[in-house]
Amino acid sequence: MRNDARPLSIEGLTVNYGSRRVLDSLELQIGQGEIFGLLGPNGAGKTTLIRTICGRLKPNGGTVEVAGTQGANRLRHIGLAPQELALYSHLTVRENLEVFGRLSGISRHDLADRVAWASDASQVFERLGERVDKLSGGWKRRVNIAAAILHLPALLILDEPTAGVDVEARNRLHEVVVHLSRSGMGVLLATHDLDQAETLCSSVGLLQTGKLVLQGNPRQLIEAAFEEQKEVIVELRQVPGEAHVDWLQQAGFSRQDGATGWVKLGGGAHLHLDDLAKSLSQAGLELKEIRLREPGLHSLFLRLVRDKEPLQ
Numbered sequence: 224m225r226n227d228a229r230p231l232s233i234e235g236l237t238v239n240y241g242s243r244r245v246l247d248s249l250e251l252q253i254g255q256g257e258i259f260g261l262l263g264p265n266g267a268g269k270t271t272l273i274r275t276i277c278g279r280l281k282p283n284g285g286t287v288e289v290a291g292t293q294g295a296n297r298l299r300h301i302g303l304a305p306q307e308l309a310l311y312s313h314l315t316v317r318e319n320l321e322v323f324g325r326l327s328g329i330s331r332h333d334l335a336d337r338v339a340w341a342s343d344a345s346q347v348f349e350r351l352g353e354r355v356d357k358l359s360g361g362w363k364r365r366v367n368i369a370a371a372i373l374h375l376p377a378l379l380i381l382d383e384p385t386a387g388v389d390v391e392a393r394n395r396l397h398e399v400v401v402h403l404s405r406s407g408m409g410v411l412l413a414t415h416d417l418d419q420a421e422t423l424c425s426s427v428g429l430l431q432t433g434k435l436v437l438q439g440n441p442r443q444l445i446e447a448a449f450e451e452q453k454e455v456i457v458e459l460r461q462v463p464g465e466a467h468v469d470w471l472q473q474a475g476f477s478r479q480d481g482a483t484g485w486v487k488l489g490g491g492a493h494l495h496l497d498d499l500a501k502s503l504s505q506a507g508l509e510l511k512e513i514r515l516r517e518p519g520l521h522s523l524f525l526r527l528v529r530d531k532e533p534l535q
């Protein structure tokens with residue numbers, strides 16, 4: 224591996240399933256220390272892309288280069304933490320890491336040091352002696368990452384690393400990912416969690432019709448799309464009936480999380496929340512809260528995939 228080589232460089236990648244094209248001349252570069260958020264609705268091709276990078280699918284065209292190497296050689300520079308936990312549940316954390324370390328070719332001489340380093344970097348050091356099946360989901364996910372980085376990969380691939388974990392565990396995972404990226408590792412993070420992508424990723428790309436559209440720094444993409452505009456967030460006291468849903472949609476609102484949360488892109492400084500609150504009340508809608516919020520990735524991608532399956 225060249226020291227200055229990019230962790231990931233993909234050019235013209237095309238993958239078909241039979242006659243169906245899932246990835247279409249896709250381009251993607253991930254630099255050292257970069258955390259790239261791979262986004263896309265269900266079925267967009269995220270797993271297909273990860274499987275192709277990891278050599279499990281042969282592309283129909285294009286090249287995948289990891290840390291300056293192609294073909295089977297590239298695989299030793301990749302660390303994969305799959306969505307389905309790949310751990311031996313009846314073994315301790317240390318035993319798991321030792322098994323994975325040996326499988327990835329680390330010598331007996333180096334193994335103890337690597338296990339210490341990976342468990343420290345993944346914040347699982349204090350649980351090295353515990354059986355994996357005794358750990359909560361968040362801890363297991365971090366052990367999964369520790370197992371993926373033992374061989375010091377240039378590229379770490381995380382597939383939905385925070386699926387099903389609580390806020391505290393999610394925050395610790397974020398700390399781990401940032402820490403690893405600061406050591407120079409490139410990170411490819413496949414996620415449905417757009418808030419996570421916005422806070423954690425230095426760049427993101429939305430996989431749509433086989434290509435990565437809207438690639439760039441999340442903050443810059445949002446600013447370019449919305450400029451000064453804000454979002455109006457409305458929280459209702461009750462779940463609205465059909466007539467009220469029609470009213471809200473006519474007024475430009477779309478559903479947010481849950482049945483009582485609604486959101487709409489508002490004008491800039493001219494927007495008067497009091498007037499809007501009055502109209503909602505006149506329409507018979509009881510307000511719990513109305514406020515302005517900066518638009519986020521959610522708003523941006525909603526525009527693009529509005530008619531398709533939602534991202535969250």
Ligand SMILES: Nc1ncnc2c1ncn2[C@@H]1O[C@H](COP(=O)(O)OP(=O)(O)OP(=O)(O)O)[C@@H](O)[C@H]1O
Pocket residue numbers: 240245263264265266267268269270271272
């Ligand atoms: N082995 C396969 N043979 C044929 N079609 C497949 C195969 N695997 C996936 N597909 C199809 O290819 C498309 C992309 O699937 P993929 O699993 O890569 O999407 P994804 O973005 O990972 O979705 P999700 O977010 O649900 O995991 C889907 O339409 C899927 O049905």
